[in-house]
Amino acid sequence: MPKIILPAALRGRMNNPQDEVEVAGATVGDTLRALTNDHPELNDILFTNDQLHPSLRVFVDDQSPLPDQCLATAVKEGSEIVLLPPIAGG
Amino acid sequence: MLTDFEKERYGWQMDVPGVGEAGQEKLKHARVLISRAGGVGGLVAFQLAAAGVGTLRIAHAGNLKPSDLNRQLLMTHGHLGRPRAECIKQTLSDLNPLIEIDVIAENMSAENAPRLVGDVDVVIDCAPLFPERFAMNDEAMRQGKPLIECPMYDSDAYLTFFQPGRTGCLRCLHPETPPEWKRRFPVFGAVSGTVACMAAYEAIKYITGIGTNLRNTLLHGDLATMRFRRLPIERRADCPYCPPVNERRSNA
Numbered sequence: 001m002p003k004i005i006l007p008a009a010l011r012g013r014m015n016n017p018q019d020e021v022e023v024a025g026a027t028v029g030d031t032l033r034a035l036t037n038d039h040p041e042l043n044d045i046l047f048t049n050d051q052l053h054p055s056l057r058v059f060v061d062d063q064s065p066l067p068d069q070c071l072a073t074a075v076k077e078g079s080e081i082v083l084l085p086p087i088a089g090g
Numbered sequence: 091m092l093t094d095f096e097k098e099r100y101g102w103q104m105d106v107p108g109v110g111e112a113g114q115e116k117l118k119h120a121r122v123l124i125s126r127a128g129g130v131g132g133l134v135a136f137q138l139a140a141a142g143v144g145t146l147r148i149a150h151a152g153n154l155k156p157s158d159l160n161r162q163l164l165m166t167h168g169h170l171g172r173p174r175a176e177c178i179k180q181t182l183s184d185l186n187p188l189i190e191i192d193v194i195a196e197n198m199s200a201e202n203a204p205r206l207v208g209d210v211d212v213v214i215d216c217a218p219l220f221p222e223r224f225a226m227n228d229e230a231m232r233q234g235k236p237l238i239e240c241p242m243y244d245s246d247a248y249l250t251f252f253q254p255g256r257t258g259c260l261r262c263l264h265p266e267t268p269p270e271w272k273r274r275f276p277v278f279g280a281v282s283g284t285v286a287c288m289a290a291y292e293a294i295k296y297i298t299g300i301g302t303n304l305r306n307t308l309l310h311g312d313l314a315t316m317r318f319r320r321l322p323i324e325r326r327a328d329c330p331y332c333p334p335v336n337e338r339r340s341n342a
Contacts, residue, residue, distance in 0.1 A: 007312055008244035012276065019315050045270065055264040057308070059321045082319065084310060086264035087243035088223055089275040089282065090130045090216035 002031050002079040009085050014039055028060060029071030031081055045085060057084040092118065096188065100142050106300065113298035114142060120297045121145040123210040125198045125226050127178045129161030129282030130240055130289070131216030136164060137290035139182045143297070145190040146182065149206055150174050151197045161279035198222040203229035212293050214238045215260070216286070218275065220267040227252070227260035231331045236296060236303075239263075240289035244276040245314035247285035250323065251292050251303040254333045258325035262332065263308070281313050 001022040011017040021038070025031035032052075036043040046056060058070050059082040065073040075081065092111055097104070100114050120143050124131045127150045135146055154162075154169045154177060162174075169177040175195040182191045196202055198217055207213055207229045215226050215237060223241075230237040230252070237252040239260055252259050288309075295301040304320075311318045325332055 005317075007310065008246045008314055012244055019312075045268075053266075053268070055266045055268055057263065057321075057323070059319075062319065062321060064322050064324065082310070082321065084248070084308070084321075086220070086268045086271070087241045087246060087248060087275075088218055088220050088271060089242040089244075089277055090126055090128050090218045090240075 002075040005082045009087050028073045055086045108300040116297050117142045118144045121210040123147045123213045125217045126150045130286045132162050132164040133283045133286030134290045139186045147192040149194045151195050161282050198226045200225045212236050228331050231259050238289050238292045240285045242285045247311040249288050249309040257305045259332050262326040262329045
């Protein structure tokens with residue numbers, strides 16, 4: 001299954017923090033929906049009006065899909081999806 | 091020209107291949123702006139002062155609070171309740187009296203950014219609020235100045251080097267302020283200091299010409315898992331804040 005890598009900025013919002021989770025899905029959208037089904041507390045950080053939050057960066061196997069194609073980007077067994085929300089600690 | 095004392099003081103770093111006296115002269119004549127000298131910016135300033143960057147301009151308002159002291163290593167217990175700007179100036183002057191330290195008791199805003207960015211060579215963004223970061227970004231892009239972005243949160247550290255005309259900018263990376271961002275964030279000084287030292291070296295590399303800057307690349311380090319990744323980032327084609335890719339600007 002694809003794997004979602006969760007940075008500290010997202011782990012801190014999870015009821016049961018995990019560094020990474022394996023989720024089923026054929027696209028980025030599938031996997032993120034599976035993630036928020038299991039962890040609904042992340043929904044408002046990842047999505048706004050059913051679209052990816054514009055400031056959330058998503059990387060698939062160390063590549064950056066175009067924002068408007070991100071949710072439809074195909075993933076495969078072993079794919080690593082990295083989610084990086086904006087942070088500003090200084 | 092470097093003095094004999096400067097050659098002795100900076101001798102070990104002048105031994106780094108590609109630096110030498112010429113590189114140290116570049117550092118001596120460089121001007122760097124740092125937005126806030128907290129857990130990240132304070133360590134950036136400390137490293138650049140130690141390295142002999144000729145002029146450091148630091149923007150940081152307010153008085154020192156006890157809750158600053160776990161990470162803001164330029165600050166000292168004896169300055170509690172007094173302006174942070176005083177403490178920043180004193181600590182850096184004690185470390186290196188050979189350089190100019192211009193501490194301004196203001197935080198970055200759209201109003202003061204043109205003045206503060208105006209005559210520097212590199213800008214380093216260490217503010218804890220997105221409006222300050224965006225104000226600095228927008229002015230750096232407008233004036234064609236390189237911007238080192240080095241935020242952290244908990245065990246996360248991000249680092250990238252924005253250069254107008256050659257990369258995107260902060261607005262390309264994160265177009266909007268996240269509504270959930272809070273002024274108070276979880277932090278050990280060891281984490282903020284780690285990203286700070288890497289950001290300082292990005293500035294040193296740019297000024298001296300050694301190494302390779304993190305252009306079009308976002309370094310993400312998670313110090314809890316010690317997983318580090320280099321991730322590709324890009325200029326947004328419709329970004330209204332970036333100059334055109336091929337437009338030559340100062341320092342480009």
